[in-house]
Amino acid sequence: MAEINSIIFENNMLKLIDQRKLPTIFEYFTCTNYRDVEYAIREMVVRGAPAIGATAAYGTLLLVDELIKENLTKVEFNKKIDIGLEFLNNSRPTAVNLMWAINKMKEVISTNSTKSYDDISLAVKKEAILIHKEDIETNKRMAKHGAKLINQGDTILTHCNTGALATAGYGTALGVIREAFYQEKNIFVYADETRPRLQGARLTAWELMEEGIPSKLIVDSAAATLIRDKKIDIILVGADRIALNGDSANKIGTFMLSVIAEKYNIPFYIVAPTTTIDFDIVSGGEIVIEERPSNEITIIGERVVAPAGMEVYNPAFDVTPNDLINGIVTEKGIIYPPFEKNIIKLKNNIGD
Numbered sequence: 001m002a003e004i005n006s007i008i009f010e011n012n013m014l015k016l017i018d019q020r021k022l023p024t025i026f027e028y029f030t031c032t033n034y035r036d037v038e039y040a041i042r043e044m045v046v047r048g049a050p051a052i053g054a055t056a057a058y059g060t061l062l063l064v065d066e067l068i069k070e071n072l073t074k075v076e077f078n079k080k081i082d083i084g085l086e087f088l089n090n091s092r093p094t095a096v097n098l099m100w101a102i103n104k105m106k107e108v109i110s111t112n113s114t115k116s117y118d119d120i121s122l123a124v125k126k127e128a129i130l131i132h133k134e135d136i137e138t139n140k141r142m143a144k145h146g147a148k149l150i151n152q153g154d155t156i157l158t159h160c161n162t163g164a165l166a167t168a169g170y171g172t173a174l175g176v177i178r179e180a181f182y183q184e185k186n187i188f189v190y191a192d193e194t195r196p197r198l199q200g201a202r203l204t205a206w207e208l209m210e211e212g213i214p215s216k217l218i219v220d221s222a223a224a225t226l227i228r229d230k231k232i233d234i235i236l237v238g239a240d241r242i243a244l245n246g247d248s249a250n251k252i253g254t255f256m257l258s259v260i261a262e263k264y265n266i267p268f269y270i271v272a273p274t275t276t277i278d279f280d281i282v283s284g285g286e287i288v289i290e291e292r293p294s295n296e297i298t299i300i301g302e303r304v305v306a307p308a309g310m311e312v313y314n315p316a317f318d319v320t321p322n323d324l325i326n327g328i329v330t331e332k333g334i335i336y337p338p339f340e341k342n343i344i345k346l347k348n349n350i351g352d
């Protein structure tokens with residue numbers, strides 16, 4: 001089993017595998033303060049919804065520890081905490097795990113607000129470590145549920161990177177694939193390259209090779225042909241935000257896959273922890289879709305691939321409507337339609 005530690009907190013520093021540099025360079029990016037953390041999330045040093053959440057939790061700890069050194073009154077401290085957390089919260093808009101983690105940290109700070117600064121810092125550190133550790137455990141539980149969907153000899157199609165790099169460890173959709181591989185299900189994986197940031201080519205392919213999972217890389221537009229030709233048994237993808245009705249935002253191109261999957265009757269599953277469900281929104285129409293800079297499309301590596309001045313539309317995510325989703329694999333089990341009813345049932349079970 002390949003151990004990939006995407007996030008390490010030691011000596012009051014946060015170390016993140018620099019995902020911009022993989023697969024050619026394996027290097028950690030060090031954050032010594034919360035501004036570094038905001039930069040790392042915004043610039044996608046770290047990416048993937050659960051990984052962003054755990055990173056922001058440690059970012060909160062760095063913020064608290066920095067403010068403690070400023071000898072502030074509690075009123076000033078709380079005001080600066082709010083400003084700092086808002087700054088972290090705005091680093092990327094779509095993954096709800098970011099807001100979820102920041103809200104958790106806010107709660108801890110507020111519950112401990114009458115205590116000494118050292119105690120506040122300790123409580124925040126404990127919570128950040130818990131969020132980090134729990135995500136790994138959650139992924140492993142989710143993988144066990146999801147692996148039941150995989151039959152001996154199945155060929156799986158996946159999009160973007162949903163592995164150990166995209167989470168605190170193990171992965172969501174790629175975690176299910178990992179689990180099925182460990183269970184010796186004789187699987188084969190097709191990984192979409194995932195334009196424009198190439199998370200599939202650079203990161204998923206790297207993780208698949210580290211594990212020795214039989215696989216091939218394809219360009220995104222080859223997926224339709226494979227699906228039509230009955231070369232795919234199941235499609236597994238992650239999510240950045242899931243609405244109460246099951247509509248799921250994920251990496252741009254996911255929606256297209258779901259439409260083709262429905263046409264050819266291929267099961268299409270979302271794999272995501274319950275921290276990716278936004279219980280405050282009713283449908284996918286309420287999800288803010290991040291638009292990223294044009295140079296992600298017009299430049300590949302050093303090479304300019306579009307004429308200067310060409311306008312670009314570059315949404316980072318799209319929303320797959322619930323009627324194109326066969327099920328949502330979570331750490332609590334697999335949620336099946338009707339999603340609205342079953343997600344509310346799950347919400348009541350986790351007492352949120």
Ligand SMILES: CSC[C@@H](O)[C@@H](O)C(=O)COP(=O)(O)O
Pocket residue numbers: 047048049050095159160161162163166167171172173199237238239240250251252316
């Ligand atoms: C466990 S990962 C789920 C999603 O976060 C993943 O599929 C995805 O879309 C990541 O997008 P990214 O822009 O790379 O952060």
